[in-house]
Amino acid sequence: MAGKTSTMMPIISKLYCSASQKVFVVRRRPHVVNGGGFVVTDCSSQKVVFRVDGCGILGAKGELILRDGDGDALLLMRRKGGMVEALSIYRKWRGYSLDYEGSKNLVFSLKEPNSCLVRNNLIRISTEPSKSTNKAWDFEIRGYFPDKICSIVDSKGNVAAQVGVKKEVEELMMGSKDLYNVMVKPGIDQAFVFGVIGVLDYIYGESTYC
Template sequence: MMPVISKMYCSSSQKVLGVRRRPHVVNGGGFVVTDCSAQRVVFKVDGCGIHGTKEQLILRDGEGDALLLMRRKGGMVEALSIYKKWKGYSMNYEGSQTLVFSLKEPNSCFVRNNGIRISIEPRGSSNKGWDFEIRGYFPDRNCSIVDIRGNVIAQVGVNKEVEKLMETKDLYNVVVKPGMDQAFVFGVIAVLDYIYGESTYC
């Protein structure tokens, strides 16, 4: 088990979760995550169009309670840095926030071959300075979250029959490996969605 947000989001078996994007015009964007086997909503992600704050996203559980706040660190320091940095904070029922992960995306053409990397907070024992990285290209719905040893912990993909039928990338699947924190995985996917200017972006 590898809880980042909570062990209640870690399953002992592999999970296939479906993602459906919400249109900006209806309710401010974001997406809904459904357990494909149980046909129930597991998570909802509010894009910045919903709460009106740029570069800020909220992951909620199926009941609508906030689990994770993702915020981009901005300002002069970032403008001078070769990376843009996002921070993910877990939120408890009292509303207090604890930093649980940070995500770095290249801010410069000099680091393009270094992909998007994620560190678990507080910093673990990894001497590489990161714990996970994104491989592949999210807008094509063909990417993975990979750990430091190269193991795929979550895979984003599209059901080819659905894609042909719908001609859209608004529906896609995420396969989460056993023991991985699904809330953490969808926090990362929410940030990727924003980075690439998709449903959470405003």
């Protein structure tokens, strides 16, 4: 059985690590053309804490930006392209933290299987510096994101965050996945979690993709 995460694991910043479990609501940004992105609200405070701008806003495919509630850019997610990428057994994304001067610092890499030669089809994430001492990856995605039933799990099997849809919400939305919940465990960097979710959203052709 997965253990509990009790220590702080800042990846973007310790400002986004909470001592208690947090539940968020993700909603596709309304009245925006394809690739507009989504908004993240804290269930307890009802405040917008993050938003992800997709390629319809940024004007560049394979690029996303995570912003805080004030609109300041926190994280740039960029897909690696070119012929090497096309021939690789993985599609790769890189996440860069952004400081107030716009400087970029690599904080995570995400690998999406791009070939039947891969032993399993799990999407895996490595952080910089690595949080794992015995594996080549730090987190993996278990479950299927388009169904909104999936988890971000660390290399020890601990659940860091879970994506789901409450039954009453699903009934209200008539099966639509435009509104869903994300539960983030204590100590886990929430900005990192929503950066990863932004990439998953793009990979599966949802609100950030165009």
